[in-house]
Amino acid sequence: MNAADLTAVARQLVAGDKGLLAMDESIATCNRRFAALGIPQTEPARRAWRELLITSPRLSACISGAILCDETFQQSTAAGAPFTQVLAAAGILSGVKVDAGAVYLAGHPGETVTEGLDGLRARLAAYVRQGARFAKWRAVIAVGDRLPTLGCIDANAHALARYAALCQEAGLVPIVEPEVLMTGGHSLSACRDATECVLRGVFDQLQRQRVLLEGMLLKPNMVLPGLGCPAQETVDAVADATVDTLMRVVPAAVPGIVFLSGGQSGELATARLNAMNLRRETRGARLPWALSFSFGRALQHPALELWRGEAANVIPSQQALLHRAACNRAARRGAYGPAMDAA
Numbered sequence: 001m002n003a004a005d006l007t008a009v010a011r012q013l014v015a016g017d018k019g020l021l022a023m024d025e026s027i028a029t030c031n032r033r034f035a036a037l038g039i040p041q042t043e044p045a046r047r048a049w050r051e052l053l054i055t056s057p058r059l060s061a062c063i064s065g066a067i068l069c070d071e072t073f074q075q076s077t078a079a080g081a082p083f084t085q086v087l088a089a090a091g092i093l094s095g096v097k098v099d100a101g102a103v104y105l106a107g108h109p110g111e112t113v114t115e116g117l118d119g120l121r122a123r124l125a126a127y128v129r130q131g132a133r134f135a136k137w138r139a140v141i142a143v144g145d146r147l148p149t150l151g152c153i154d155a156n157a158h159a160l161a162r163y164a165a166l167c168q169e170a171g172l173v174p175i176v177e178p179e180v181l182m183t184g185g186h187s188l189s190a191c192r193d194a195t196e197c198v199l200r201g202v203f204d205q206l207q208r209q210r211v212l213l214e215g216m217l218l219k220p221n222m223v224l225p226g227l228g229c230p231a232q233e234t235v236d237a238v239a240d241a242t243v244d245t246l247m248r249v250v251p252a253a254v255p256g257i258v259f260l261s262g263g264q265s266g267e268l269a270t271a272r273l274n275a276m277n278l279r280r281e282t283r284g285a286r287l288p289w290a291l292s293f294s295f296g297r298a299l300q301h302p303a304l305e306l307w308r309g310e311a312a313n314v315i316p317s318q319q320a321l322l323h324r325a326a327c328n329r330a331a332r333r334g335a336y337g338p339a340m341d342a343a
């Protein structure tokens with residue numbers, strides 16, 4: 001894929017107020033979420049859940065792309081249709097998580113580096129042959145006493161940039177995901193400082209590795225206080241801190257920013273995204289990139305709680321997914337209000 005094609009796909013993923021459905025939890029993470037709800041932790045149960053998600057009627061009204069893990073990427077519906085073909089038929093682009101997960105970073109207690117570069121070129125070529133149009137790699141950054149360190153930021157930024165360059169070489173739009181975690185008691189300003197530092201490091205490495213900024217998407221955290229911080233901030237304070245931080249460090253050439261939800265409730269993640277997009281209108285602060293969503297838990301969790309592994313619950317569960325997707329689509333226009341959820 002050439003530069004024009006990469007740019008077109010990156011733009012398509014954020015066009016029309018749509019966003020991404022992140023459904024690429026690893027087998028271990030998916031099993032953990034199933035266990036919490038008493039759902040069997042088996043391959044057939046994971047397959048059934050992912051089939052429920054991608055066959056939700058009218059999903060493509062709000063969702064432009066779905067991110068799958070390798071297991072899901074290879075799976076088919078009960079009727080035998082490959083998931084990637086079901087998505088393509090619905091007009092939804094298929095993406096795939098290609099990192100191999102985070103491991104402890106030597107010499108850096110409490111920090112991790114994401115692995116998966118070895119053999120990546122060949123794996124990307126195989127995913128392209130199977131219909132992938134974009135990919136994802138997640139780096140995980142902890143905030144704490146003297147964390148994150150520069151060693152952790154450098155190692156993760158370098159890996160993200162090597163991954164992104166390999167994706168573009170293969171013809172895949174890279175989603176670059178450096179996640180500053182919500183875990184901990186840190187303040188909003190600590191998250192802001194960490195996020196700014198991480199994003200500076202990431203864009204520095206992306207440019208050194210000659211990544212086409214127009215042909216990628218950034219998937220960052222929102223700038224938030226840690227879950228254990230006594231001072232939880234208002235929706236507007238989070239929206240302002242997030243947009244201000246991104247304005248400082250994300251080049252205008254990047255077509256879109258697609259937030260992760262990171263453990264926020266569905267309603268809060270939507271309200272914060274809405275406030276960021278509203279800010280553009282009320283403050284006259286025109287933003288250079290689309291501000292969209294690539295939520296996992298904030299889209300799936302209400303639906304998973306309704307499903308609980310029971311075939312009889314498929315339709316209400318799909319309705320819950322579609323409702324959250326519609327709320328987030330409205331948030332892209334600054335048109336979401338709590339009344340949408342009350343109804």
Ligand code: 13P
Nearest residue numbers: 022260261262295296297
């Ligand atoms: P959450 O929205 O649940 O954080 O998941 C997004 C994701 O893709 C994490 O890698």
